[in-house]
Amino acid sequence: MKAILTDIEGTTSSIAFVADVLFPYARARLADWVAAHPVKAAPILAEVEATEPGDPVTTLIRWIDEDRKATPLKALQGMIWADGYRAGGFTGHVYPEAAAALRRWHEAGVKLFVFSSGSIAAQKLLFGHSDMGDLTPLFSGYFDTTTGPKREAASYAAIAAAIGEAPGDILFLSDTPEEISAARAAGMEALLIDRTGGAGDIATFDEMSA
Ligand SMILES: CSCCC(=O)C(=O)COP(=O)(O)O
Ligand SMILES: [Mg+2]
Numbered sequence: 001m002k003a004i005l006t007d008i009e010g011t012t013s014s015i016a017f018v019a020d021v022l023f024p025y026a027r028a029r030l031a032d033w034v035a036a037h038p039v040k041a042a043p044i045l046a047e048v049e050a051t052e053p054g055d056p057v058t059t060l061i062r063w064i065d066e067d068r069k070a071t072p073l074k075a076l077q078g079m080i081w082a083d084g085y086r087a088g089g090f091t092g093h094v095y096p097e098a099a100a101a102l103r104r105w106h107e108a109g110v111k112l113f114v115f116s117s118g119s120i121a122a123q124k125l126l127f128g129h130s131d132m133g134d135l136t137p138l139f140s141g142y143f144d145t146t147t148g149p150k151r152e153a154a155s156y157a158a159i160a161a162a163i164g165e166a167p168g169d170i171l172f173l174s175d176t177p178e179e180i181s182a183a184r185a186a187g188m189e190a191l192l193i194d195r196t197g198g199a200g201d202i203a204t205f206d207e208m209s210a
Contacts, residue, residue: 001110001171002110002111002169002170003110003112003113003140003163003169003170004110004111004113004171005114005115005159005171005173005188006112006113006114006115006173007114007115007116007150007174007176008114008118008123009117009175010175010176010193010195011173011174011175012095012098013092013093013098013126014195015175016093017092019067021093022077022090023067025081025084025090026076026077026081027061027064029083030057030060030061030080031061033076033079033080033083034057034076040079041076044056044072044075045057047071047072048060048070048073060072060073060076069145069149071145071146074117074119074122074145075119077118077119077122078118078120078121078125079121081122082121082125085125085126085128085129086129091131092126092127092128092129092131093126093131094127094130094132094135095205096131096132097205097206098204099130099132099135100205102135102138102205103135106138111140111165112140113139113140113143114127114139114143115147115150115155115172116143117145117150119144120143120144120146123142124136124142127139140163143159143162150174150176150178150179150182151179151181151182153182153183153185153186154186155186156183157186157187160187160188167186167187167188168188168189170189171188171189171190172188172189172190173190173191173205174190174192174193175193175194175200176192177192180192
């Protein structure tokens with residue numbers, strides 16, 4: 001493989017970290033953050049209101065509870081999480097074996113990229129302030145849902161074009177079967193990871209180096 005494209009939640013990082021640390025942090029601070037940053041918040045609130053008429057703050061809090069992968073919500077969450085990372089409130093969870101594999105692949109000359117529903121800013125924060133240290137030097141680029149939905153093949157075709165490699169030379173890793181299907185439909189190699197040891201192709205990144 002010339003490049004590896006990885007998902008975050010459930011793949012490099014635990015679902016529990018996102019659900020039990022990141023989401024509650026943003027949920028508890030969302031209303032105050034919006035009030036304190038009216039200029040940054042305005043375009044996000046307008047986009048939310050255009051999607052769902054009503055009070056956008058109430059909508060955003062419901063979207064967090066529903067784990068909606070909506071681009072404006074993800075942009076706002078990333079801005080709020082920045083405060084938490086910078087204040088040392090938490091570090092980004094990355095499985096030790098995933099961090100080791102990413103370092104190994106980078107060393108071997110494989111280009112590494114991220115594709116997550118979390119905003120690009122949020123991706124850089126998680127890997128930049130991770131339990132395993134600053135992993136951002138390992139990555140050559142980041143993609144989020146501004147490129148396209150993760151369950152649509154066109155998004156993976158667009159990423160391959162942006163990376164500048166043929167889809168068949170790119171390996172995508174994710175814990176979500178619909179994302180794996182979309183990547184394969186675009187011609188990428190793809191492996192489903194199931195960290196519970198269930199029905200995935202792999203359970204850890206170590207199985208890929210075997
Ligand atoms: C980028 S950190 C925040 C994770 C997040 O908000 C999210 O929705 C993760 O989804 P993924 O596409 O990485 O499974
Ligand atoms: Mg995931």
